[in-house]
Amino acid sequence: MQIREYVIRRLLVLPIILVGTSIIVFTLGRVGGSPIAIYLEHEMTPAEVAEIEERFGLNKSLPEQYVAWVGGALRGDLGYSGVSAAPVMDVLPRRLAATLELAIAAAIVAVTMGIGLGTFAGARRDRLPDHLTRIFAISGAATPIFWFAIVLLIIFWVYLGWFPVGRSDAAIFASIGHPTGLYTVDALLAGSWTAFKDAVWHMALPALTLGYGSTAIITRMMRSSLAEELNEDYVDAARAKGLPERLVLRRHARRNALIPTVTVIGLGFGFLLQGTVVVEIIFIWPGLGRWMADAVLRGDRATIMAYVLFTSILFLLVNLVVDILYAYLDRRVVLGS
Amino acid sequence: MRIPQGRYGRLHVLVIIAVALTLVLAACTTTDESDETTTTAEPTGTTEASTDTTEASTDTTAPPTGGVNNPGLYVHAADDEPLSLDPAGVAAGEAGETVILQVYERLVEIGPGGPDLIPGLSSEVPTVDNGLISEDGLTYTFPIRDGVVFHDGSALTADVVKFSWDRALEMDLPEGNVSVLSDLVESTSVDGNNFVVTLTDRNAAFLNSVVTAAVASIVSREAVEANGGVVAGQPNDYFSANAVGSGAYTLEAWNRGETIELAVFEDYWGEPAKLDVRIQQVPDSDVRVLGLRAGDFDSIETDPTFITDLEGVEGVTIFSEGWLLEPVHVGLNLDIQEDLLPPEDTIPADFFWDPKVRQAFNYAFNYDNFIEGGLSGLGGVVPHYLPQGMLAYDDSLIRYETDLARAEELFRETGWWDEGFTLTVLVEEGGIFETAGLVMKDSMAALNPNFVVNVAAVVEVQFDTAHGEVPFPYAAWIKNADPFADPAALFAAYEHPDGEWGSVHKFRNGYQDADGIAALIDEAAVSIDTDRRIEIYQELTQLLYDDPMWIIPGNERALMAHRSWVQNFQMNPLWPRPSLKFALFDK
Numbered sequence: 001m002q003i004r005e006y007v008i009r010r011l012l013v014l015p016i017i018l019v020g021t022s023i024i025v026f027t028l029g030r031v032g033g034s035p036i037a038i039y040l041e042h043e044m045t046p047a048e049v050a051e052i053e054e055r056f057g058l059n060k061s062l063p064e065q066y067v068a069w070v071g072g073a074l075r076g077d078l079g080y081s082g083v084s085a086a087p088v089m090d091v092l093p094r095r096l097a098a099t100l101e102l103a104i105a106a107a108i109v110a111v112t113m114g115i116g117l118g119t120f121a122g123a124r125r126d127r128l129p130d131h132l133t134r135i136f137a138i139s140g141a142a143t144p145i146f147w148f149a150i151v152l153l154i155i156f157w158v159y160l161g162w163f164p165v166g167r168s169d170a171a172i173f174a175s176i177g178h179p180t181g182l183y184t185v186d187a188l189l190a191g192s193w194t195a196f197k198d199a200v201w202h203m204a205l206p207a208l209t210l211g212y213g214s215t216a217i218i219t220r221m222m223r224s225s226l227a228e229e230l231n232e233d234y235v236d237a238a239r240a241k242g243l244p245e246r247l248v249l250r251r252h253a254r255r256n257a258l259i260p261t262v263t264v265i266g267l268g269f270g271f272l273l274q275g276t277v278v279v280e281i282i283f284i285w286p287g288l289g290r291w292m293a294d295a296v297l298r299g300d301r302a303t304i305m306a307y308v309l310f311t312s313i314l315f316l317l318v319n320l321v322v323d324i325l326y327a328y329l330d331r332r333v334v335l336g337s
Numbered sequence: 338m339r340i341p342q343g344r345y346g347r348l349h350v351l352v353i354i355a356v357a358l359t360l361v362l363a364a365c366t367t368t369d370e371s372d373e374t375t376t377t378a379e380p381t382g383t384t385e386a387s388t389d390t391t392e393a394s395t396d397t398t399a400p401p402t403g404g405v406n407n408p409g410l411y412v413h414a415a416d417d418e419p420l421s422l423d424p425a426g427v428a429a430g431e432a433g434e435t436v437i438l439q440v441y442e443r444l445v446e447i448g449p450g451g452p453d454l455i456p457g458l459s460s461e462v463p464t465v466d467n468g469l470i471s472e473d474g475l476t477y478t479f480p481i482r483d484g485v486v487f488h489d490g491s492a493l494t495a496d497v498v499k500f501s502w503d504r505a506l507e508m509d510l511p512e513g514n515v516s517v518l519s520d521l522v523e524s525t526s527v528d529g530n531n532f533v534v535t536l537t538d539r540n541a542a543f544l545n546s547v548v549t550a551a552v553a554s555i556v557s558r559e560a561v562e563a564n565g566g567v568v569a570g571q572p573n574d575y576f577s578a579n580a581v582g583s584g585a586y587t588l589e590a591w592n593r594g595e596t597i598e599l600a601v602f603e604d605y606w607g608e609p610a611k612l613d614v615r616i617q618q619v620p621d622s623d624v625r626v627l628g629l630r631a632g633d634f635d636s637i638e639t640d641p642t643f644i645t646d647l648e649g650v651e652g653v654t655i656f657s658e659g660w661l662l663e664p665v666h667v668g669l670n671l672d673i674q675e676d677l678l679p680p681e682d683t684i685p686a687d688f689f690w691d692p693k694v695r696q697a698f699n700y701a702f703n704y705d706n707f708i709e710g711g712l713s714g715l716g717g718v719v720p721h722y723l724p725q726g727m728l729a730y731d732d733s734l735i736r737y738e739t740d741l742a743r744a745e746e747l748f749r750e751t752g753w754w755d756e757g758f759t760l761t762v763l764v765e766e767g768g769i770f771e772t773a774g775l776v777m778k779d780s781m782a783a784l785n786p787n788f789v790v791n792v793a794a795v796v797e798v799q800f801d802t803a804h805g806e807v808p809f810p811y812a813a814w815i816k817n818a819d820p821f822a823d824p825a826a827l828f829a830a831y832e833h834p835d836g837e838w839g840s841v842h843k844f845r846n847g848y849q850d851a852d853g854i855a856a857l858i859d860e861a862a863v864s865i866d867t868d869r870r871i872e873i874y875q876e877l878t879q880l881l882y883d884d885p886m887w888i889i890p891g892n893e894r895a896l897m898a899h900r901s902w903v904q905n906f907q908m909n910p911l912w913p914r915p916s917l918k919f920a921l922f923d924k
Contacts, residue, residue: 037798038420039512040805041428043837048511051570084593085420085577091593150623158631165628170596170615281621286594294418294594294620299798 006327010320021312022073026066029305037299038082056080056302069305078306083294088306091291097181098167099287102210102279103272105203109211110218110272111265115258117215118222122257123249125227133219141216145275149209149282156205163205166284172198206283210275214268221264225257232256405902405924406632411612413917414619414628414637418594423576424554425505426513429819434551434913435616439599439920440488441554441582444479444498444532445544449921451909452728452822454544458482458493458555458583459532463544465865474539474865477548479532485606487557488580488587498532499525501555504567512572514552521547539863541870542823549822551913557581585610585920594618599919610920629653629898635924636899636906638915640769641713647898654906657715659895660725661910663817665707665773666831667762667888669695670809672843677810681791683759684812690847692884697747699737699888703780707890711772716891721882722832724892726910727824728867729874735882737889741784748785757787760812763803766794770815773890777815807841815890822911824874825862832881833858842886849884900924 029035036052053059057068072079078088114137121133156163167173168183176190184203187195229235230253238248277289288307295303419433424441427433444459454462459479463469469478485493502525505515523537536543547553556576561567564575580588585607586599599614617634619625625637626646630653639647639655647653673686689695699721708716717725720734748754764774774792781788793811795803804814821827830837834844834851836858845851854877861873895910897917904923908916 033798033802037802040801041512044511044805051511055571082420083418085422086593095594150627153624153627157633158627161631164633165624166595166617170590170592170598174590282624284595284617284619284624286592290620291594297796297798299802 003327007324010323014316014320017316018313021316022070022309023066025305025309025312026069028308029301030062030065033299033301035301037301073309078310079302081295081303081306082300083291083298083303088303092288092306092310094181095286095288095291098183098285099273099276099280099289101182101184102203102206102276102285102287103269105207106210106214106272107265107269109207110214110268113211113215114218114265115222115261118219118257118261119226119249119254121219122223122226122230125223125230130223134223137216137219139216140212140214143212145209145213146278146282148212149206149279152205152209153282164202165205167199167202167286169198169202206279206285209283210272210279213275214272217264217268218261222257222261225260226253229253229257406900407615407635408924409612410615411636411903411919411922411924412615412617412634413915413919414617414625414634415915416620416622416625416638418618419591419597421512421572421577422580422588422591423513423573424501424551424556425508425515426510426572426577427551428512429514429517429550430914432914435915436580436588436597436599437551437554437582438913438918439586439614440580440584440588441551441556442584443550443553443555444548447545447549447822447909447911449907449909449918451911452545452726454549456482458485458498470865474863475536477534477536477543478528479534481530481532482606483530485583486604487560487583488602489557489560490604491557491559493555493583495527495530495532497558498555499527500558500561502534502553504556504561505552507567507569508572509570510572514550517547517550518552539865540825541862541865542821542825545822545911546826555583557583586614608920611923612919614919626898629900632900634900635903635922636897636915636917639896639898641711641715641893641896642768643898644713644715644896652901654899654901654903656897656899656906656908657894659908659910660717661817661893661895662724662727662820662822662827663910664719664724664892665769665815665817665890667698667702667773667777667890668809668814668816668838668842669698669886669888670812670814670842671846671886672808672841673812674808674810677808678812679761679791679793681759682761682812683757687846688758688760688812691751692847692849693747693751694753695847695885696883697744697751698781699885700740700744700747701780701784702737702888702890703739703776703783704737704891705739706779707773707776711769711776712891712893715894715896717894719889719892720878721885721889722828722887723824723874723878724818724827727821727827729824729871731875734875734878737882737885739780744784748788753788754785755787757785757789759789759791761791761793762813762815763793763795763800763811764815765797765800769893770817773815776890777888809841817893820910820914824870825858828858828874828877829862832877832886838886844886847884847886850880854880854884 034040035058036056039052040049050059057065076089078092081088081091084091117133117137121130124130153165157165172195173183176186176192176195178186179189180186183199184196187199235248235253238252276287277293279285280287280290281293292304292307415432415435417432419436420431421427421433422436424437427437443457445454445462446457448455456462458481460482461467461469461480463477463479465472470476479498481493481495481498487493502518502522506519506522509515509519521536521540521543523535526533560581561573561576565573578591585602585605587602589598589600591597595618597616601610601613619628622643625634626643628634629637629647630650632652644655647655669689671689673684673688675686704718708714708718718736718738719725720736723730723734745754762774762777764770771792771794774794778790778792781790803810804816818827818831832854833839834848834855848854857873857877861870864870895908895916897908897915899906902924905921907921910916912918
């Protein structure tokens with residue numbers, strides 16, 4: 001099969017998968033409770049409940065409701081978010097940007113610390129620095145994230161007053177435009193050093209909290225890979241040529257050790273996105289995780305369904321792109337199809 | 338100390354260092370004792386929202402330590418976010434009322450020293466004596482205050498007041514609280530600069546429960562007409578997210594999930610506010626406590642479980658005077674459908690019909706454990722059936738106390754002592770309701786090991802869903818009562834055989850004299866003779882003690898933690914949660 005046919009075939013199958021996904025999401029949103037639970041009060045009469053149901057079109061048949069919901073989604077209308085008292089599409093992009101920004105910052109923390117510590121430890125295998133590094137990294141994986149977050153708040157917010165909570169200083173945030181929704185990027189675009197500093201300062205603690213947990217995996221992978229690379233013949237050859245050890249490490253061994261580590265980093269980013277819920281709640285970060293937790297606890301099914309549909313579509317599209325890239329990188333994928 | 342040699346010796350040292358570091362970090366989380374310690378005020382047994390009487394908070398000079406954070410801005414950390422800011426669409430007790438209280442005004446208001454009413458947008462509080470309430474108690478005349486402007490610059494008139502009330506009635510949103518108006522108001526009219534309301538029936542609670550309610554807030558007519566107008570049965574999207582009132586604050590911004598920003602309204606007709614306000618959404622209770630300690634928050638939504646974290650903390654004052662008008666209730670179901678109960682329950686449909694069984698549960702409950710444990714000592718037992726601070730309350734009113742001997746006697750008389758039973762009580766997980774459920778469980782088990790109470794703790798939305806089901810699918814549930822300013826509304830909802838809960842739980846299956854109780858409640862609701870009302874409610878207290886439809890584990894004190902630099906701090910439980918009017922504060 002040619003690549004072109006492969007891509008066309010994947011694109012033709014995509015709408016079918018999307019329809020199936022939407023049916024599953026819609027069905028799950030109707031199971032196990034009222035879709036308008038967030039608006040219901042115990043003293044409401046059945047007539048009042050029916051009135052609210054009619055307002056949201058819930059008095060129609062399920063197929064009619066599904067068609068209306070999908071039709072709205074195709075027009076960019078994913079419904080009304082009860083917990084935010086606003087249309088979902090007014091809220092979701094901002095929340096997504098906040099979570100993405102936090103996850104990227106946490107990934108930077110995790111990658112910087114992980115590669116740095118892994119290199120440090122791998123070059124000193126089985127010596128004291130290696131043990132210390134591994135304890136530090138493993139503690140990140142073992143420490144409950146909510147506990148670590150609270151400890152950081154106690155030390156750096158309550159006692160030292162070095163870092164704030166929340167995403168921004170309201171006045172500084174309002175002083176610049178937000179074309180991307182990423183506060184740091186928007187600050188740079190606006191040329192506002194004050195806003196940039198405000199963004200980074202507010203992000204420091206939550207990013208550190210979220211990133212610390214991922215550091216362990218990256219550290220261990222980097223350490224193991226580097227230790228293996230340092231035993232390779234080409235490293236012996238480089239040393240024999242008289243290269244300083246630091247150059248052997250940086251120019252040769254580390255580069256090769258990064259290959260499996262980058263794979264782990266890529267996988268870890270997905271876990272980072274999932275792990276933002278607790279961090280967003282504790283650091284009062286207005287992201288997707290906290291939004292969803294609120295929606296689940298308050299029974300706002302419209303918001304939950306919109307989020308699940310949006311992320312499902314995003315996931316499908318990303319996978320499609322990845323599969324197409326694989327097809328270009330490895331022809332066996334196409335031939336095998 | 339000689340450090341062991343070799344790799345494993347060094348490892349031992351490392352482990353010791355790590356453990357030591359952990360202990361140091363743990364030590365950092367303990368609270369500080371301080372010379373600036375403030376103590377909680379002694380309970381006064383009233384709902385008077387007096388200022389905190391501790392030394393630090395009456396000091397009106399410069400704050401004792403470290404300056405003031407956020408000068409010019411008052412930051413309150415809230416645990417909940419509004420679903421709507423529209424007076425016509427906000428439910429009673431919902432977070433939107435917090436904003437409505439600051440941004441909008443009503444014809445009369447409950448004063449800071451409440452429960453007495455003070456003029457609001459009406460220049461006088463109607464009474465029979467001043468002729469603004471008709472002799473038959475059906476017509477109320479409100480002379481509208483001159484010189485009041487809304488936040489959009491439009492002027493307040495009697496026509497605008499009528500428009501506001503008619504708007505809420507016409508929209509008639511089921512998720513709102515308009516029934517308090519529609520159940521009573523027959524018509525509204527304008528007579529010169531007076532707003533006139535005619536009721537369908539006399540109601541003693543009309544002024545303090547209806548006119549002061551959020552739904553009766555006065556909105557700018559111009560703003561409504563410019564933003565969607567009035568559509569019957571439909572919410573107004575603009576006013577769900579914006580507010581144009583005449584209050585001391587304007588709504589500057591609602592950053593969902595983050596903050597609600599209020600600014601001082603410069604053209605306010607009354608005493609202007611001194612500080613702008615930020616209501617910060619902080620869902621986690623521990624973070625609210627930390628933020629107060631850090632000084633980033635000036636006050637936080639608190640409950641008794643946080644008090645141990647805040648007592649003795651430098652710069653923090655715990656306001657504890659007056660009582661919440663929301664006693665914790667254990668609802669007993671007299672309309673049990675056995676096929677709906679959890680499979681492990683063994684009680685029959687008529688389990689709670691016998692008043693002796695209900696009395697026995699009341700005698701068995703360990704009130705001290707709940708009040709000292711669940712409420713951290715910041716609560717009290719409620720007479721059956723008038724909470725502290727409400728009209729007709731008296732310290733001498735009879736109330737249940739734990740009496741295991743009497744409980745056993747009653748269970749023996751009813752035949753349950755030897756047979757035993759298992760039932761399930763539904764509660765919201767976490768917080769004092771779950772604690773009350775566990776106290777109930779332990780109380781019954783301590784009385785008789787054959788009395789098994791299972792506590793089904795669920796998240797809020799699951800509780801609300803089950804709570805609204807008719808018939809109710811559990812034997813009992815636990816929640817605090819809705820807050821009412823007047824006993825008429827409280828009794829109508831919680832004790833009347835045909836009221837809100839009377840009809841759901843079929844009180845008529847259990848009351849020994851349902852018609853008699855109904856007659857007394859109805860008479861007190863329409864009487865404008867205060868003395869007669871007090872007499873009736875006190876008589877009802879005795880009747881309901883003998884024939885209880887609820888277990889009342891306790892009533893919480895009005896409680897709020899705030900920074901000591903806040904001046905003029907006042908809290909009135911008769912105001913919507915968090916019972917604060919920010920315009921009164923300074924720092």
